[in-house]
Amino acid sequence: MDAWCKPKKPRTAARHPKRGWRLRRSIETRQNASAGQINGYGALCRHKPIVTLGGTSCMMIRKCLADEQAHVPLKDTEDDSTREMVNVGENRARNGVTDYPESRNEESGFLPPARYAPTHRLAWGDAPDAARLHEIDLKLKMRIKVEDSNIDTKMRGMNLSLNHTQKIRLQRALESLESISSGANSNASVAVADSIPVNQEDGVLKGHGTTELEGEVVATVCGIIERVNKLVYVRTLRARYKPEVGDIIVGRVATKRWRLEINFSQDAVLMLSSMNLPDGIQRRRTAVDELNMRSIFEENDVICAEVRDFMRDGSLQLQARSQKYGKLERGQMLTVSPYLVKRRKQHFHYLEKFGTDLILGCNGFIWVGEHVEIKDKMIEDEPTKTDPENNKSPMSTTLEEQEQTYTPLETRQNICRIANAIRVLSTLGFSITIDVILEIVDLCTEKGLDIHQMLGAEFCVLVAEKEAKRRTATRRNR
């Protein structure tokens, strides 16, 4: 024993493993109560790859198993049963059973985890021959594949309890989606620190998400490589919003400063001078207006505006110079990942059928609200603003005003229906366009589902299937 590393007397050597075991057990029995019962074998299965090595090591394992048996309460350690369990494990993996019970059920003895995959063994000391390394490599790949199918049915932000058929249907729909789009750009995706293949002779312009390292172009974010002539950049998927001048965005007034929260790395500025004040006239900012800020916008108000320009320090200026911009009321704001909303000509939509407005903000904030007639509101606004004293007293709510603040039940239901359609699309990660949203709302009414059922597992599967069908159809048309 080396003097340097002489272990201290382990303080609780006898207790530790047990404690560890107890912890693991409680968690696993909760998680995985339904997994296959292979108690007592889990610990053995980890020897699987070693068993394949050859006679001598096989003997060794058996010997060590026998040793273990002396102090480990394994249920059954006969060689045959061991082999059988190994086979079961392999079959499971081959059949794509996603549970991986043999890696989870390790409550056999006091021995800690059978989670330890042999796949990350390193070539150190006893250098393994190439064939063995290759085998290990293959196993690693297989394992990753199996886990992928597990991820497939997992949705961001929504814990769906899918039953078996739903799971299979969803998986099939998602697979068909994958097969449709994988043809277009199959090898264009990169992860962080991957080098991007470029033709150095032509000269390269490095765009967003790239950097240079030892003469190579290297990605700094995960995403899709895009090439425009000489320019090479990486288009990120799940990232914050990157503003461009002219984008239509929806924002929320921040609680601390008079700024708008827009899902960018900084809050944006909407100057009083660059918007139409509610009484309809454009004017320069005055001291009075500044003092009465709260009468115009309050904290947490939702506002629609347009990106005007960047200031020198990189912060953002907005403008709201038309009647369609401004404060949004009587509706819902939804937050989705900005990569799901594409820049279009039209971001304001009036859905006559439902009597609602829909604003798809480029920054991933989406507004669904009751339709507002722009011109009518202007006229109505005039008299109310001229006598503000009348307005402020609480008793003076006129009949007209009540009508103004009242939203009929049907419209409210429609708003919720559209909002839920967007929620489903965003959890599935489908791009959000007006056509798709309307299709899904139609699907919901067609099936006669309630609004709350739209967030359930069944509707989610239906939407995925519908989208798969739609995309195959559009592809055929092309």
Place this chain on the structure above:
Amino acid sequence: MEFVSPEGLRLDGRRPMEMRQLRAELGAVSRADGSAVFEMGNTKVIAAVYGPREVQNRSQQINDKALIKCEYTMANFSTGDRMRKPKGDRRSTEISLVIRQTMEACIMTHLMPRSQIDIFVQVLQADGGTRSACINAATLALADAGIPMCDLVTSCSAGYLNNTPLLDLNYVEDSAGGPDVTVGILPKLDKVTLLQMDAKLPMDTFENVMQLATEGCKAVANYIREVLMENTKQLENRRGV
């Protein structure tokens, strides 16, 4: 105590150069900009990243780069004994600092001036190597949040018990009192960003142990890359045209 049996197997049945099973999952926290769960055997860690966003405390704002904050906590139920003092002890402050410094080395902060990035890491199950698992989880979460990084940071620990270098120590081996070397590397740039050891080791042995840990880091990096790639492809395929 015998940590490596004469047959060359460790207490949990691994070989000395063998890592525990890795598992990673992205998007575990729905409200965060990026999030990940990372498991190394029975060690399980969840990480969430918020930002880049407006700086919360104006006086801390840096004008030419992003401010990075990190908070490490251990869940009360993560260890064998239920923990009493959950927050603000020295150990977690130190690990928060370590994670922050390691991540700062790879995030390209100059691209996001006047903003703030928050990294929250919580240990759900502790079975040795929480430090490494936290760093790996934080890397994944940052990549998921689309924050530009010059390289992935990956980390792995190694120890030296019974005259054998051991990779990726678990709790029992960790508490045996031998040396525990935690290494964090940038695999592409081939640089070390983190190196911690709380004991003494002879020079030549240290080199062996350190190299073993570095190899472990590279294996982790391969796995993380694979996970990120798969996730990117999946997002793009689902989005459609």
